[in-house]
Amino acid sequence: MNDTIDQPTKKTFQAFVPVLAIVLIAGNLRSPITAVGPVLGEVSKALSLTNLQASLLISIPLFVFAFLSVVVSRLCEKYRIKPIVFFALFILMVGLCLRITGTVYFLFLGSFLIGLGICVGNVIMPGYIKNVFPDKIGVMTGLYSVSMNLMAALASGFSVVIGKYTGYGWKGSMGVWIILSFLALCIWLFEKSAKKRTTVKKSAQPSSKNSLFRSSQAWNISLFMGIQSLVYYCVISWIPAVLLDYGLPKESGGWVLSVMQLAMLPVTFFGPIVASRLSNQRPLIVGMTICMVVSIVLLVFFQATYIYLAAVLLGMSSGLAFSLSMLFFSIRTKNSENAIKISGMAQSIGYLLAAFGPPVFGKLHDFDSSWNFSFYFLLLTLVALFYFGWQAAGNKYVENY
Numbered sequence: 001m002n003d004t005i006d007q008p009t010k011k012t013f014q015a016f017v018p019v020l021a022i023v024l025i026a027g028n029l030r031s032p033i034t035a036v037g038p039v040l041g042e043v044s045k046a047l048s049l050t051n052l053q054a055s056l057l058i059s060i061p062l063f064v065f066a067f068l069s070v071v072v073s074r075l076c077e078k079y080r081i082k083p084i085v086f087f088a089l090f091i092l093m094v095g096l097c098l099r100i101t102g103t104v105y106f107l108f109l110g111s112f113l114i115g116l117g118i119c120v121g122n123v124i125m126p127g128y129i130k131n132v133f134p135d136k137i138g139v140m141t142g143l144y145s146v147s148m149n150l151m152a153a154l155a156s157g158f159s160v161v162i163g164k165y166t167g168y169g170w171k172g173s174m175g176v177w178i179i180l181s182f183l184a185l186c187i188w189l190f191e192k193s194a195k196k197r198t199t200v201k202k203s204a205q206p207s208s209k210n211s212l213f214r215s216s217q218a219w220n221i222s223l224f225m226g227i228q229s230l231v232y233y234c235v236i237s238w239i240p241a242v243l244l245d246y247g248l249p250k251e252s253g254g255w256v257l258s259v260m261q262l263a264m265l266p267v268t269f270f271g272p273i274v275a276s277r278l279s280n281q282r283p284l285i286v287g288m289t290i291c292m293v294v295s296i297v298l299l300v301f302f303q304a305t306y307i308y309l310a311a312v313l314l315g316m317s318s319g320l321a322f323s324l325s326m327l328f329f330s331i332r333t334k335n336s337e338n339a340i341k342i343s344g345m346a347q348s349i350g351y352l353l354a355a356f357g358p359p360v361f362g363k364l365h366d367f368d369s370s371w372n373f374s375f376y377f378l379l380l381t382l383v384a385l386f387y388f389g390w391q392a393a394g395n396k397y398v399e400n401y
Contacts, residue, residue: 017190018132022125022140023147024184025085028092029121030152032114032177033061037236038159039170046170047104057111058237059355064115065122066352072123073344077337081124082191088124089185092117096178100171117181122347126329127340137330138276145268145323151180153261212341218398220391221328221342226350227385228321230357231292231378235260235314237358242371246304256311263315264322271323276331281324281393288324289386291317293379300375324389325350332398342398 036043036057044054075084095113098106125144133140159173166172212218236257243252275281295313298306329346333339364373 014190014192017187017192019140019143021184021187021191022129022144024180024187025089025121025125026144026147027151028089028177028181028184029118029125029148031155031180032092032096032118032174033058034152034236035155035159035174035177038156039163039173042163042170043107043174047102047107049104053104056108060108060111061115061118062233062351062355064112065119065350066348066355068116068119069123069344069348069351071344072120073340076124076127076340081128082188084120085124086185086188088117088120089181089188090117092121093178093181093185096175096181100175102171119347123340123344126326126343127336130330130333130339131336138273138327141272141276141323141327141330142269145272145319145326146265149261149264149268149319149322153258153265156261157258212338212345212398215398217332217392217396218342218345220388221325221332221398222346222349223353224321224328224385224388224392225325225346226353227381227388228318228325229350229354230381231385232318232322233354234357234361234374234378235318238361238374242299242374243304243307245369245371246307248304248307252307256307259308260311260315260318263312264319267316267319268323271320272327275324275327280395281327282390284320284324285386285389285393288317288320289382289389292321292382292385296375296378296382300372321385321389324393328392332392332396334397338398 040054040057043049043057072084091113095110095115095117097110098113099110101107101110126141129140129144130137155177162176163169163171163173166176168175239256239260243256271284275284278284291313295310295317298310298313325346329339329343333342361374361377364377365371367373
């Protein structure tokens with residue numbers, strides 16, 4: 001009798017594990033980074049960091065993404081996904097622990113390990129979704145995207161509150177995410193669909209180490225991924241300082257970022273579902289670009305007058321751009337092997353661009369105290385974003401060469 005009860009229960013649990021794994025792993029892919037910004041001043045003061053050292057706490061993970069994403073995608077060709085993700089989550093947890101020990105050396109070492117752990121998740125999860133949920137790519141990509149952005153919003157919005165509530169200040173704010181990484185690690189132990197490699201079948205096309213770098217569609221997707229990341233990190237990094245110069249109180253910067261990230265949530269979920277049902281996604285690229293341009297124009301000409309409208313438009317458009325980037329990895333490839341390869345290539349190029357975006361945005365402010373030059377820079381990048389997005393949204397697969 002117990003066996004007849006236990007078997008359906010086990011099957012139900014095992015079917016739910018991949019979904020829960022996607023939610024928990026996605027929740028770990030931005031929150032350890034977005035939790036830093038609100039307490040960066042506190043960390044700098046406690047450890048006597050220079051401005052350059054403090055900025056590295058956010059830049060180090062981005063550079064890790066840039067230089068190791070392709071390496072991670074190549075590892076997936078040789079090794080099974082389950083141990084790779086397991087060690088990635090373990091490394092992430094170790095990095096989170098080291099980051100709050102209170103020494104500068106371990107602060108930066110922890111940041112590097114956090115970047116390495118997140119890098120693996122960034123690259124592998126789109127291919128994992130394509131392999132495990134081939135008929136539900138839109139829904140699962142939406143769930144993946146919304147989980148990532150929801151936890152990122154919570155991390156930035158409640159970082160200071162968590163530090164006060166735990167009584168550990170910045171260590172509590174940044175250390176609480178150890179719990180989430182531990183939960184993801186525990187759930188991953190029960191994952192059975194990842195025992196095989198993510199590749200369902202090898203592509204019939206000959207492949208070489210740099211094959212996708214010769215594909216024009218792969219470059220379209222990669223540059224679209226990179227430019228939308230650049231815009232996102234420029235805004236996340238600098239909007240509090242911009243609003244302060246616009247005359248708003250210091251607290252307003254945090255609220256505006258929260259509104260922006262919350263506005264991303266419905267779009268990141270429903271966007272991939274709608275996009276996956278279209279023969280091409282060009283109408284969404286047009287709508288996304290218009291919303292981004294309007295939001296930047298509002299900031300340039302009206303400054304803080306319509307700031308929350310600008311934040312909502314920017315959040316919705318950024319959320320759609322991000323979810324389309326993730327979706328392109330799956331729907332523009334014929335198998336999960338290439339999905340992981342294009343994920344590695346696009347995120348390597350993308351985060352390298354993103355890492356240089358905020359310094360350029362800030363440097364332009366040195367020449368123009370109104371921030372207009374900085375926003376003109378974003379408007380210029382949106383022209384490129386539209387072009388590469390239009391190309392990537394065409395119904396054309398990434399091919400090996």
